[in-house]
Amino acid sequence: MKKHFDTIIIGAGVSGPIIAQELSSQGQSVLILEAGKFHIAENFPRYEIDATSSLYWGGGMEPNHDASLAMIRPKVVGGGSIINGGLLDEFDDLAFDWFKQKSGLSFFNSKDFSPLYKKVQDNITINKIPSKFANKNAHIFKQGLKNKSLGFSNLSRGQTNCEYEKGNSCIECLSGCPINSKQSTMTTYLRQALKQGVKIFTEFNVNKIIPGDIHLVCGQNKLGEKINFSCEKLVFAGGSIGNTKILYRSGLKDFLPALGENFYSHPQYMVLGIFNELINSYEGPLQTYKSDDQFFRHEGFKLENVFAPPVAISLLLPKIGKELMDKMSQITHMACIEVAIRDTTPGKISVNNNGKIKIRKNLNAEDQYRKKKGHNLIQEIFQEAGAKEIIQGEIGIGLHLMGGLGIGINESTSVVNEDFQIHGLKNIFVGDSSLFPTAPGINPSLTVMALAHKCAEAVIRS
Amino acid sequence: MIKYLNQRQIKTIIKLGDLYLPGNQSFSKFSERNQIHHIDRVLKFINKDDLNDLGLFLQLLSFLPTFVLSIIIASASKHNLLFAPLASPFRLLHISLKGLACTLYYSKMNENDGQVLDQLNWNPKMNPAVKDEEMKKLIEDNDFNKIQY
Numbered sequence: 001m002k003k004h005f006d007t008i009i010i011g012a013g014v015s016g017p018i019i020a021q022e023l024s025s026q027g028q029s030v031l032i033l034e035a036g037k038f039h040i041a042e043n044f045p046r047y048e049i050d051a052t053s054s055l056y057w058g059g060g061m062e063p064n065h066d067a068s069l070a071m072i073r074p075k076v077v078g079g080g081s082i083i084n085g086g087l088l089d090e091f092d093d094l095a096f097d098w099f100k101q102k103s104g105l106s107f108f109n110s111k112d113f114s115p116l117y118k119k120v121q122d123n124i125t126i127n128k129i130p131s132k133f134a135n136k137n138a139h140i141f142k143q144g145l146k147n148k149s150l151g152f153s154n155l156s157r158g159q160t161n162c163e164y165e166k167g168n169s170c171i172e173c174l175s176g177c178p179i180n181s182k183q184s185t186m187t188t189y190l191r192q193a194l195k196q197g198v199k200i201f202t203e204f205n206v207n208k209i210i211p212g213d214i215h216l217v218c219g220q221n222k223l224g225e226k227i228n229f230s231c232e233k234l235v236f237a238g239g240s241i242g243n244t245k246i247l248y249r250s251g252l253k254d255f256l257p258a259l260g261e262n263f264y265s266h267p268q269y270m271v272l273g274i275f276n277e278l279i280n281s282y283e284g285p286l287q288t289y290k291s292d293d294q295f296f297r298h299e300g301f302k303l304e305n306v307f308a309p310p311v312a313i314s315l316l317l318p319k320i321g322k323e324l325m326d327k328m329s330q331i332t333h334m335a336c337i338e339v340a341i342r343d344t345t346p347g348k349i350s351v352n353n354n355g356k357i358k359i360r361k362n363l364n365a366e367d368q369y370r371k372k373k374g375h376n377l378i379q380e381i382f383q384e385a386g387a388k389e390i391i392q393g394e395i396g397i398g399l400h401l402m403g404g405l406g407i408g409i410n411e412s413t414s415v416v417n418e419d420f421q422i423h424g425l426k427n428i429f430v431g432d433s434s435l436f437p438t439a440p441g442i443n444p445s446l447t448v449m450a451l452a453h454k455c456a457e458a459v460i461r462s
Numbered sequence: 463m464i465k466y467l468n469q470r471q472i473k474t475i476i477k478l479g480d481l482y483l484p485g486n487q488s489f490s491k492f493s494e495r496n497q498i499h500h501i502d503r504v505l506k507f508i509n510k511d512d513l514n515d516l517g518l519f520l521q522l523l524s525f526l527p528t529f530v531l532s533i534i535i536a537s538a539s540k541h542n543l544l545f546a547p548l549a550s551p552f553r554l555l556h557i558s559l560k561g562l563a564c565t566l567y568y569s570k571m572n573e574n575d576g577q578v579l580d581q582l583n584w585n586p587k588m589n590p591a592v593k594d595e596e597m598k599k600l601i602e603d604n605d606f607n608k609i610q611y
Contacts, residue, residue: 001606001609038601038605038607038608040594040597040598040601041591041592041593041594041597042591042592042593042594043591044591047569047570047571047572048565048568048569048570049500049503049504049565049566049569049570049571050503052504052565052569053503053504053506053507053508053565054507058508058509058512059504059505059507059508059509059512060504060507060561063554063557065550066546066549066550066553067550067553067554067557068550068553070557163589166587166589167587168587168588168589169586169587169588171586172586172587172588173588178588178589178590178591178592179588179589179591179592180592180594187594187597191596191597191600194600194601194603194604195600197604198604199604199605199606200604200605200606200607201605201606201607202605202606202607202608203607204606204607221606221607222607282584282585282586283586309584310568310569310578310579310582310584311564311565311568311569314560314564314567314568315557315560315561315564318539318542319539320481320482320535320536320539320560321481321482321483321484322484322485322486324482324483325483325484325485325486325489326486328489328568328582329486329488329489329581329582331582331584332582332583332584354511356509356511394542395553395557
């Protein structure tokens with residue numbers, strides 16, 4: 001087994017395969033180290049018991065310090081692009097302005113990102129979800145926004161052909177798309193990268209790095225055997241929590257004061273409406289419309305029309321006993337809208353002496369206000385639609401994990417410089433959502449992919 | 463044969479499961495669903511420290527009578543009404559125990575297990591999985607995890 005590579009990438013999630021594909025196309029030898037398992041279309045877990053426990057860190061979720069938020073962190077080749085809804089949105093000027101302001105970097109603007117978004121679109125298929133397949137859950141949402149004179153639009157999703165006309169339900173793809181329609185980075189970029197000769201080591205846990213002229217990456221395989229690799233250039237693409245953990249364990253917190261700081265997660269709170277009529281929220285596309293109105297941008301939250309499989313719904317219901325079972329028996333009569341907050345309170349990721357991750361994340365008064373406002377709006381939408389009961393989910397979810405290794409010019413408040421290199425560490429790069437200097441309030445996937453392309457350019461340039 | 467918990471701990475999970483999911487006129491109670499033997503499918507992915515903590519906690523609970531357990535889980539389910547220092551551990555307890563019970567109850571376990579989901583009329587459809595021979599070959603050739611080294 002080859003042990004030295006031009007570049008090693010830690011993480012095969014949304015961004016790692018993109019960087020690998022770009023670098024290998026320039027003739028570099030590349031190794032990706034990934035903690036998760038390699039699943040392909042025919043062997044994704046098909047039952048919720050296995051999907052929840054095996055595709056995520058912590059056996060399903062990792063709670064924040066007071067267990068009020070469940071962080072959902074994928075642990076699988078393809079990362080978030082395997083288990084998410086596949087929604088791909090470009091940033092607007094507001095998001096770029098916040099990024100520019102926080103980081104001090106002028107390249108955060110729509111003009112500079114336009115060719116990067118184009119690059120992504122050249123590699124994956126993005127389609128608008130057609131209205132004709134929208135399920136009743138989506139109709140309730142759309143009508144609610146219409147009644148409030150709020151704008152909405154059809155969602156853009158990375159997908160080729162989901163064959164909705166055959167009755168396919170995309171809720172099944174939350175544990176990986178079995179028909180290779182969802183455009184995960186595993187089926188797209190990584191496929192190309194592997195064809196170009198990129199090597200990958202799955203179920204491999206990186207423990208620490210030792211920076212130098214030649215960087216050392218120390219870890220262990222699934223059997224617990226310790227293996228070291230070396231490289232000229234190292235790229236972190238293991239996500240906010242993963243990257244922070246490795247840098248902490250490498251003893252670099254003192255060197256990087258902002259490490260683990262400024263962590264954001266777009267906390268999401270689901271609200272269920274129970275109707276007399278049959279809703280069958282599992283049918284067809286999981287989501288069809290998005291709230292698309294400047295009102296939401298200014299208020300600091302957005303509404304999303306979602307649903308979840310039975311175990312997840314049972315956990316959201318703030319009930320136990322017979323009451324829980326009675327509610328669950330009405331699952332096919334439930335619609336669901338969630339409020340996703342653009343969080344203003346930065347959280348903090350740290351690692352304790354036992355090597356265990358600690359996530360400190362609160363909602364300040366402003367965030368609470370946004371959540372409440374979103375809840376009130378959902379309440380009104382469901383009431384107007386004739387819901388007989390409205391139930392707020394009992395835990396929040398952090399699915400967009402961003403920051404912790406923020407990009408910026410100030411070394412005391414950021415971790416990564418404008419060349420995507422960690423301050424003071426030559427040829428160690430960061431190329432994923434952990435770079436985000438703040439929360440954009442927009443689905444981050446597409447911009448993470450665009451940033452991965454930009455990071456790859458920086459690696460090649462260096 | 464369950465690998466990660468002993469008999470005493472398993473009995474406690476079943477007792478707790480029946481408190482979380484006692485059955486109603488249409489659905490059987492947790493113990494009658496009889497899927498406890500699948501618990502390792504969840505536990506094998508839990509962090510080792512957390513698994514030890516869970517085992518110890520279940521061991522402790524196993525000495526308590528059912529009515530005390532019902533008070534504990536009822537209190538834990540009211541975590542949002544508790545004072546901050548108490549709320550966090552109770553919330554975590556609630557999520558963990560309810561999570562285990564609901565996973566073993568509301569998840570389909572295999573092709574032949576349609577019991578609960580059929581009753582719920584939960585019936586999402588999906589085409590059969592595609593065979594991705596190209597990706598299989600790429601993995602065989604490039605994944606060190608699959609390669610004999």
